[in-house]
Structures are given as structure tokens and as C-alpha cells.
Amino acid sequence: MSAIDSTPQGDTQNNINRKSLAELYTVADEFNKKESEVAIMCDLTTFMHVGDLLIVRNVDGQERIELAEVKQGKRNLEMLEILKSFSETGCDCYLYYAIKDFDEKDHKQFKRILKQKATMAQVQETLETDKGIDLATGKTIHLSGDGEFVPPTYCEKINEAYKTLNQNREWAIGDVDECLFFGMYKGKMLPAAPFMFHTWMESCDIKGPIFSYTSSFYEDTARPILTQSISSDLIDDLLTEKIVIFICVDFSKLVHECNEAGIPARLGSKTESKKMFAKMNQGVMYDDQMIAVGTDGVEMFLGGGTFLRIMYSFNRPIDLLRQFAADAAKQINPECGAEPEVKYTVRGQV
Structure with missing residues (x-):
């Protein structure tokens, strides 16, 4: 049995709406006309669930990341003005009389705007201070902030396999770190690809969760395919379903290779794993x-975010878990009186 859950804020929601996207595009385009600003429409990603726009701008020579909600309509603008006045005055009486005649629909929308602002403020604080609250669990999180760790990838091996396919072949296979295995298929092999890959895994006694790379298109925390360091032609073929890639990580082999590389790792018992x-x-x-990865009585269990980076961002497993173990070691001496933090990296969830 395999199980994975990495959705950061509950069930996936389909928030793609042509009308709202058209309105967002107009606003984003105004930002993007300026050389010092870049605006990204959050609804067009599968991994940003806060705000309508993520804006990167240069302020006094310093890069700043901001989140923004785009509101249309007279009623929404009135509500925003009420919130602006309240934030300036802090007068509860003003707020009470400003919204006392709202009907049920208006109250619901007003609460929604308040929640959106609070959520964006929490995320903004985390981005600026490297500490904050995880919106999904309510636990303290910590960003590494240094940006020094850029995990190596196995994109080169993926590109080499793609070159093999272009040499009148309809399949290509490969392995990474003796524990990750992938198969690439096209043409007449496409319909049989799932069966062929599973058969290969079974014949080699490789046991682990198997994923199709195209499932990343629907995974909330997956890295967008257009940002990957793989062939642009391969990206086109994946998007048009001319090629499929299956990937499997053997848990036992991964633990073995980690220990061989000096990274303390083990498979948790079934009882403790289910509880964790x-x-x-x-x-x-x-x-x-x-x-579980770690030492000296301090361990961290492999989370969905890290695992999906191995599968969907093509991060090499051993290098990624080496950093994972280093992060676990930092938890040995947490700040005095503070609870151990849920550890994250700048580039993704651990």
C-alpha cells in the first residue's frame, strides 16, 4: 500500500474562471509593463493558494514580494474602503455602524475579504521575517532564508533518455542514486506503458510508490513543468501526451543508500508510521x-513536499535527504522554551 498527501490547504479547488482570469490579466499586465515589477497570476499555478497576484517589485534597490487580491464591483470597493478606514482609525463603533445594514450575502463577502487579508498578512510576515504560522496546521514554521541550498537534479538523465527516444526508440529507462527508477515511453508503447513499467519494477523486486509525471499537472505542490530544466521539446511532448514518464522510488533502497552516504535514515515501523x-x-x-531521517534522538519523517520534489522537480534523492538530515540536526537545540518547529526550506515544503 502506498499513500501520499501533500495538499497544503485541504482539498484541491478548481478556481479557474475565464471572466476572473481576464480581469486579473488586465491588472497583471499593468504591473508587467514596468521594468521593476513582475506580477504572476496565482490561479494559473497549482502551488499558490493565497492571493490573486504575486507581485515582485524593486523598492529602493531591494526586491520585495507582495500578495494582492483583485476585487471588482461597487460593493467590493465599498467594503475595501470600510476596511481601510477601520485600519486607520481602529474604531470599533465605526466598523459596527458601517456594516450593520449588510444583508447575509454582504456579511459573508465581508468576512471572506477579512479572512483573505489576514491570510495574506500571515504569509507576508513569513516572507519578511522567515518565521510564521503554517496555514494548514497552525504550527510554527521557519524558512531557511539563506537560499544557499539548491538541490542537484537528475534532469540530465531525463534529457538523455529523451534523446534515446528520438533515435527510433519507443522506450527508455534509467536509474538515479540506485534507488529511483524511471521509464519513458512513446508511440506504440504508450498504451502499454503502465503495464511495462510495473512489470519492470516487479521483475527487479523494486518496491515503492509509482507515479506518472503528468500527475504533477494536478498536484497542488508540484513545480510547474515550464520551470523545469528539461528539453523544451520534451515538455511539449508531455503536455500533448505524446510521451509519458513513470517514476518509482524504492524506500528500502533509498534508506540503504542514505546510510551508505553517511545519512542516518531508517524505515519506521508500521505502527509508528501510521501514527505519524x-x-x-x-x-x-x-x-x-x-x-525517518535524523540522529541523536531527533528525527524527521519524510513529508509529501520533499517526496514530490524528488518525483516532480527531479531532485536527486540522496542530496535532498542529506539536507533533510542537516535540518533535523538543527532541531536538537531549539530556542529556549520554544516548541520544536516544523521545518521548511525556501524552495519547498519539507
Whole structure:
């Protein structure tokens, strides 16, 4: 049995709406006309769930990241003006009389705007101070902030396999770090690809969760395919379903290779893994077991975010878990009186 859960804010929601996207595009285009600003429409990604626009701008020579909600309509503008006045005065009486005649629909929308502003403020604080509250769990999180760790990828191997396919072949396979295995298929092999890959795994006694790379298109925390360092032609073929890629990580082999590389790792028992999976609210299991990394009595269990970076961002497993173990070691001496933090990296969830 395999299980994975990495959705950051509950069930996936389909928030793609042509009308709202058209309105957002108009606003984003105004930002993007300026050389010092870049605006990204959050609804067109699968990994940003706060705000309508993410804006990167240069302020006094310093880069600043901001989140913004775009509101249309007279009623929304009135509500925003009320909130602006309240934030300036802090007068509860003003707020009471300003919204006392709202009907049920207006009250619901007003609360929605308040919640959006609070959420954006929390995220903004985390981006600026490297500390904040995880919106999904309510736990303290910490960003590494240094940006020094850029995990190596196996994109080169993926590109090499693609070159093989272009040499009158309809399949190509490869492995990474002796624990990750991938297969690439096209043409007449496409219909049989799932069967062929599973058969290969079974014949080699490789046991682990198997993913199709195209499932990243629907995964909330997956890295967008257009940002990957793989061939642009391969990206086109994946998007048009001319090629499929299957990837499998053997948990036992991953633990073995980690220990061979000096990275303390083990497979948790089925009992503790089930408890940890339920407690974490996100993670990855295979055959009811999770991977624990760490030492000196301080361990961290492999979460969904890290695992998906191996699968969907093509991060090399050993290098990624080496950093994972280093992060676990930092938890040995947490700040005095503070609870151990849920650890994240700048580039993704651990």
C-alpha cells in the first residue's frame, strides 16, 4: 500500500474562471509593463493558494514580494474602503455602524475579504521575517532564508533518455542514486506503458510508490513543468501526451543508500508510521511505512513536499535527504522554551 498527501490547504479547488482570469490579466499586465515589477497570476499555478497576484517589485534597490487580491464591483470597493478606514482609525463603533445594514450575502463577502487579508498578512510576515504560522496546521514554521541550498537534479538523465527516444526508440529507462527508477515511453508503447513499467519494477523486486509525471499537472505542490530544466521539446511532448514518464522510488533502497552516504535514515515501523502519517496531516507511506531521517534522538519523517520534489522537480534523492538530515540536526537545540518547529526550506515544503 502506498499513500501520499501533500495538499497544503485541504482539498484541491478548481478556481479557474475565464471572466476572473481576464480581469486579473488586465491588472497583471499593468504591473508587467514596468521594468521593476513582475506580477504572476496565482490561479494559473497549482502551488499558490493565497492571493490573486504575486507581485515582485524593486523598492529602493531591494526586491520585495507582495500578495494582492483583485476585487471588482461597487460593493467590493465599498467594503475595501470600510476596511481601510477601520485600519486607520481602529474604531470599533465605526466598523459596527458601517456594516450593520449588510444583508447575509454582504456579511459573508465581508468576512471572506477579512479572512483573505489576514491570510495574506500571515504569509507576508513569513516572507519578511522567515518565521510564521503554517496555514494548514497552525504550527510554527521557519524558512531557511539563506537560499544557499539548491538541490542537484537528475534532469540530465531525463534529457538523455529523451534523446534515446528520438533515435527510433519507443522506450527508455534509467536509474538515479540506485534507488529511483524511471521509464519513458512513446508511440506504440504508450498504451502499454503502465503495464511495462510495473512489470519492470516487479521483475527487479523494486518496491515503492509509482507515479506518472503528468500527475504533477494536478498536484497542488508540484513545480510547474515550464520551470523545469528539461528539453523544451520534451515538455511539449508531455503536455500533448505524446510521451509519458513513470517514476518509482524504492524506500528500502533509498534508506540503504542514505546510510551508505553517511545519512542516518531508517524505515519506521508500521505502527509508528501510521501514527505519524495521521499526526503530520501530510506525508508519504509505502506498505504502511514512512522514512525517518535524523540522529541523536531527533528525527524527521519524510513529508509529501520533499517526496514530490524528488518525483516532480527531479531532485536527486540522496542530496535532498542529506539536507533533510542537516535540518533535523538543527532541531536538537531549539530556542529556549520554544516548541520544536516544523521545518521548511525556501524552495519547498519539507
